[in-house]
Amino acid sequence: MPDSVLRLADIDGTAIESLLAHYSLSLVRVADGETIPGSYWGEDEAGIIGHTVYVRNDTPVHSLLHEAGHLIVLPPERRAETHTDATDSVSEEDAVCYLQIVLGGTLPDVGRGRVMSDMDAWGYTFRLGSARAWFEQDADNARDWLIERGLLTSGGEPV
Known part of the structure; x- marks a missing residue:
């Protein structure tokens, strides 16, 4: 790393x-x-x-x-x-990736951009080549998954 x-x-x-x-x-x-x-x-x-x-x-x-x-x-x-391994669900994993970015945006000295660049540095892979591209252009399903479960507002902010 x-x-x-x-x-x-x-x-x-x-x-x-x-x-x-x-x-x-x-x-x-x-x-x-x-x-x-x-x-x-x-x-x-x-x-x-x-x-x-x-x-x-x-x-x-x-x-x-x-x-x-x-x-x-x-x-x-x-x-x-839960112990160590939380899920085998692709949709849940996508939602978690989306949520970690959103939560990073709520923290002083962190921010969404830093979380996304660190995800890329660590080796997360997304169809569009970067966490930012995925988050901004291809993550509607993950955002909707979180909204449906009451974890994000309809505007995409954490509850």
């Missing part, structure tokens, strides 16, 4: 904690160098177990937002059962 992606240590963590609390999620910080519980990708990537997102200071912000997004889109009964 490129060193240039925005990491948790680079931002004010209280905004992330408040964001997660809004969705009844908690954030647990793991000591530097320790294994992150529930991390699908390993290394410095965020992990999820139940209603908790696990991170280290070197966890990329986009990873934290993505994994939190997986928990946010789940109904409470599925959340409680």
Whole structure:
């Protein structure tokens, strides 16, 4: 992973904690160098177990937002059962990618643009070649999925 992606240590963590609390999620910080519980990708990537997102200071912000997004889109009964791997659903995965961008836009010192560029640097792949192109031109289905479930307003803002 490129060193240039925005990491948790680079931002004010209280905004992330408040964001997660809004969705009844908690954030647990793991000591530097320790294994992150529930991390699908390993290394410095965020992990999820139940209603908790696990991170280290070197966890990329986009990873934290993505994994939190997986928990946010789940109904409470599925959340409680989630450990490491949240879904096999393509439409749900698309919705999570969309949501992580939108949520990044609500955080000071992050923003939608930074989340999208970090997604590209990490290696997310989209039909149109970049997260921004996908988000702006090809993500209607993901946005609609989130709106239908009451997670975004009709204007595309987080609820």
